[in-house]
Amino acid sequence: MVKQFLSLEWKSFLRSASFGKSLGIKIFMGFISLYFIILFLGMGLLLYPGLKEAFPDKDPLLIVNSVLFYWILSDLIFRFFFQKLPVMSVKPLLQLPIKRRDIVNFVLGKSALSFFNFLPLFAIVPFGITLIIKDYPTSAVLGWMIGLVLVTLIINFLNFIIESFSAETELSILPIVLLTGGLYALNHFNIISFSNIISNGFNAIYKTPILNITLIVILGILYWFNFKLLRQKLFLDSGLKTKIKEVNASNLEWTKNFGDIAPFMKLDLKLIWRNKRTKSSVWMLALGLLYGLFFYPQPTYQNLPWFFVFIGVFSTGIFLINFGQFIPAWDSGYYKLLMSQNIKYEQYLKSKFTLMSVSVIILFVLGIPYVFFGWKILLAHFAAAIYNVGVNTHVILYGGSFNRKKIDLSQKAAFNYQGTGAVQWLIGIPLLILPMGLFALFYFLVGFEVACLIIAVFGVAGIVLHQKLMGVITAKYLESKYKMINAFDENK
């Protein structure tokens, strides 16, 4: 059975319409993975000598145990955003003589083989070997290592439970924020010291490896819970059926002010608000807006003005990047309709442009309080916002004409909880790096104000040339019309 499932997976990978494209991305992801492997390997090798040198009078193993709690929390957050339960199209399998149990076990078993579970091994194993070389008792160290592997798997399955709950709430990041934030707060204010509990637990496991049984039991319970959750979804009228929500119609009369692009604006707003996948990009706005808070409070970044522009472009352009990169694939489901209707391509594209520009302006205005960290930041953000409106919007619209991958808004794959992943961010890189590089160049050559001015000038130039640029972009879209229709039609 497992063999057949594997062969199905392999075929769906090889034969998917977007094989070429996803292969490129996979190679890129391969490099990223390699980077992390090396990082973890280095950590595993240097951890013992490093800790020994920094804290000569403490046992490195005890130090590692005392911070395990934070590792668990950060691993949970990291996985929530980047690890998805493996997707498998189960509908065609349901009426075949395959036990539902096998399907669920296969999906869960496959998730245990995820890269995220192997990554910690690259740190754990070298660290453990170092311990053994340094004359720690071998059996105790092995027990400790097994304990960590079990924790990794526990995190793995805990993550899917959290994701399945977020899939049911409107604000998908709420459960993870509540859970990790709550645990962190309880620990931080010493109400319940989880870091002590976990540290003591691992010290105990080190002394009596047989205590790993507790972890195995926890793992078993989580697996069983996941099993139950997924099993429920394997019926046509539960998980596999799309839920029918009552419509909340609003007529969006105010879009009339936008003139001839109003019908498309209305359509785009409904598109964003009524589909899960697009809705998540709205919540991203909050993340983008608060992004600066990760950096600006730290004095290190205060002295790196060339970095301000990066944050400026990111935090004012997060919607632009998120939404823009899938133009026109958002409309792929009904692209044939648009192409045979009485519309002008330019109006269609202009609606997207307006939407993105407005989002930049709103995000900039909401970000004005950053002035608290210095007027330079506000200036940099202002320049970045102009750059976003003038340059990045056009670039991303132009890039859209190369879009060949259909997005299916209405159907959700059975186990696909969120529909967005790491890949989404890759495309945004040039949009961020280019202005930062440009800014850095002029910052070091001339000075901060001039660099801001240069970035702004690029933006203004883009705004001035808007009509011309739109003409070029429209021509490009018209040129790829048939290819897009064909591609959007193909991979149904």
Add this chain to the structure above:
Amino acid sequence: MITTSNLSKKYNNNLVLNIESLDIPKGQSFGLVGNNGAGKTTYFSLLLDLIQPTTGFIKTNNIQVNESEDWKPFTSAFIDESFLIGYLTAEEYFYFIGELRNQNKADVDALLSQFEDFFHGEILNQKKYLRDLSKGNQKKVGIVAALIGNPEVIVLDEPFANLDPTTQIRLKGIIKDLAEKKGVTVLISSHDLMHVTDVCERIVVLEKGKIVKDLATNEATLKELEAHFTN
């Protein structure tokens, strides 16, 4: 109204459509029949400029469809569900199409009121997105949306499939009415020979991309078609 000359479409040297000439006069109700792969949808897609012809061209009202977009204001179509916007309600979809065709809300409402029978109380005021409607009801929405804005050419691919018997009969009435009373050129394709002979004045049979029969409908047509497809 619609003239086709030397039209062909190849996919990797596989000729899927080859029509030397086909003229469809204004106000004709025109039926296209043929087995799977005969080229019906290919022809309609070429007519709507959704794919490019390998050779030849189609002109409607003397506008070559793959060169100018001026045919769009007077042409409308419903080919498949990909013409629907899943996250809109039926009303919103009708108004959206209306706006694209320069019809205000009142115009659209007036048109919709004629189809209350056809909708059978299952389309309007449902508070449901189109993606949540049944296949048959989705089809009703698509067909009626194709009638918005007084088009002169209406293209419907397999309009009878997935519809319940009552609706099929009502749809036949609508299509006949369009061609006879309003002078609209209606092009439909169907696998159901009976429906096509009921509705269309002229029926063209496609086989492997070629026109093999071109019939003016009369009492004997259904028999002739059945005989043709029995072999």
